[in-house]
Amino acid sequence: MSATSEQIPKHAGVVGWPITHSLSPHIHQLWAQRAGIPAYYSAFAVPPTYDAFADTLNGLAAAGFAGVNVTLPHKEHALRFAKDASAAAAKAGAANMISFGGNGPYAENSDITGFEKAVCAVATVKKDSCALVLGAGGAARGIVLALERLGVTKTIVANRTKEKAAVIADDFGLEQTDWEDRADAIQGADIIVNTTSLGMSGQPGLELSLDRLDPAAIVTDIVYTPLKTPLLIEAKARGNIVVDGLSMLMHQAVPGFQAWFGAEAVVDDDLRGHLVSILNKRSAV
Ligand code: ATR
Numbered sequence: 001m002s003a004t005s006e007q008i009p010k011h012a013g014v015v016g017w018p019i020t021h022s023l024s025p026h027i028h029q030l031w032a033q034r035a036g037i038p039a040y041y042s043a044f045a046v047p048p049t050y051d052a053f054a055d056t057l058n059g060l061a062a063a064g065f066a067g068v069n070v071t072l073p074h075k076e077h078a079l080r081f082a083k084d085a086s087a088a089a090a091k092a093g094a095a096n097m098i099s100f101g102g103n104g105p106y107a108e109n110s111d112i113t114g115f116e117k118a119v120c121a122v123a124t125v126k127k128d129s130c131a132l133v134l135g136a137g138g139a140a141r142g143i144v145l146a147l148e149r150l151g152v153t154k155t156i157v158a159n160r161t162k163e164k165a166a167v168i169a170d171d172f173g174l175e176q177t178d179w180e181d182r183a184d185a186i187q188g189a190d191i192i193v194n195t196t197s198l199g200m201s202g203q204p205g206l207e208l209s210l211d212r213l214d215p216a217a218i219v220t221d222i223v224y225t226p227l228k229t230p231l232l233i234e235a236k237a238r239g240n241i242v243v244d245g246l247s248m249l250m251h252q253a254v255p256g257f258q259a260w261f262g263a264e265a266v267v268d269d270d271l272r273g274h275l276v277s278i279l280n281k282r283s284a285v
Contacts, residue, residue, distance in 0.1 A: 009038040011064065012260040015046045015056055016071035021225065021282075023246075023275050024069055027253045028261075030274055035263035046074065053077040057098060057105065066260035067099035069253070075138045082107035092145055093171070094138040097256050111142035114252025115220075116149055117267075121251075123218045123241045125150040125191060132185045133157045133174075134206070135195035136164040139222055143193055144172045152191065158182040160196075187212040192235075194221040199229040201283075210234055221245055227279060246275060 014024040020043070028041035046056045053074045060068060070078040075094035079085055082095065083104030089095040095107035119125060131152045133140055136159035147155055156175045159165035169176040177185045186192065186208075198206035200223045208231065213219070219235035224245030232242045250267045257265035 007038065009040055010066055010261050011040050011042070012066050012068060012256065013042040013044055013060065014069040014071060015044045015053065015074060017046055017048050017073060019043045019045045019071070022071065023224075023249060023278065024071075024253060026275060026278055027250060027271065028257055030271055031257050031263070031265045032261065034266075035261070037261060037263055039257075039261040039263070044068075048073045050077045050080065054081055057081055061100040061105065065100060067097065067256060069256050070096050070098060072138070078107050081105060088112050088145060092141045094141055096142075096252065097259075099259055108255065109142055109145075110252045110255040111139065111248070112146045112149070113255065114248045114250075115143050115146040117251040117254075118243050118247035119146075119150060119191075119218065119220065121247065121267075122243060125152065125218065127151045128153045129190035130154045130188055131156070131191045131193065132182070132189040133193050133195060134182060134198075134208075135159055136161070136168045137195065140168060140193075140195040141172075143195055143222075144168065144174065147191065147193070150191075156185045156189070158185060183209045183212065186210065186217075188214070189217055190214065191218045192220065194223065194229070194231055197223065199223050199231055201225045206231055210238060213238060213240060215239055217241075218243065220248075222248060224249060225279065226283070227276065246272060246279075250275070 022043050025041050032039035046052050078095040085107040089107045089109040092109050095109050096111050097108040099106045129152045131147045157165050158177045158179050160179045165176045197203045218241045220243040221229045221231050222245045223229050236242050254265045
């Protein structure tokens with residue numbers, strides 16, 4: 001039997017360091033199964049240097065991969081490696097998607113739409129809102145742009161390393177507050193985003209008093225191990241709307257699946273349930 005174009009397997013993946021914890025292969029495999037297509041999505045551990053990143057991507061492009069997602073610590077490397085980039089990726093200074101083919105590697109940032117869609121799925125951000133962003137790394141840069149799109153007109157950034165907060169504040173026109181004063185900045189915030197690794201399993205907790213939190217404020221955390229971080233547990237107990245890191249992860253995966261495998265990718269409760277059961281099994285080990 002001759003192979004039709006429908007039967008030719010397509011390959012994509014995710015590169016990062018570390019990468020074994022990644023849920024992305026599980027997301028793409030479920031969508032491929034639903035679509036009934038021979039789509040394969042693999043995880044690649046790529047040491048943190050630019051050279052290792054570039055060598056791996058050149059190899060995957062030569063092997064016929066359609067594209068890759070890029071996670072820590074390579075999101076800035078992705079932008080440097082790409083021949084061209086979307087306006088959003090260029091503005092964020094970081095990319096989480098590289099597509100091969102066409103005129104060379106093309107970088108995009110679906111973390112921005114991922115965050116935006118995750119918030120919009122459960123809440124409405126009112127016009128001229130104020131946001132408090134904790135952290136000033138690569139994730140914060142995309143989220144600041146997503147907040148702008150959601151209608152936030154004032155963002156205050158707090159980061160342990162002051163100099164890094166100053167850079168992001170300067171790049172995006174944000175206000176800055178000292179890390180020690182982060183609880184004060186909660187007053188008046190309509191949306192709070194933890195973009196640090198604090199609260200993640202194995203990391204220190206995010207010490208943050210929510211005493212001054214507006215009951216209508218939205219609280220979001222990019223951490224998804226554990227899924228219910230202490231920040232989200234406390235915010236939910238106070239009656240606030242919360243958005244967890246898994247929602248953002250699922251939504252950021254959609255553009256890559258559609259671009260590389262050419263099929264529909266839907267974020268729904270079944271996908272979430274599948275991922276939660278994987279996380280639960282992992283934490284039981
Ligand atoms: P990402 O691309 O996910 O944002 P990153 O660039 O390593 O990853 O940034 C991690 C963020 O978590 C940073 O804002 C970091 O603060 P510093 O800039 O001071 O390093 C923050 N972070 C990590 N560990 C922290 C800790 N123990 N206390 C406070 N902030 C911490």
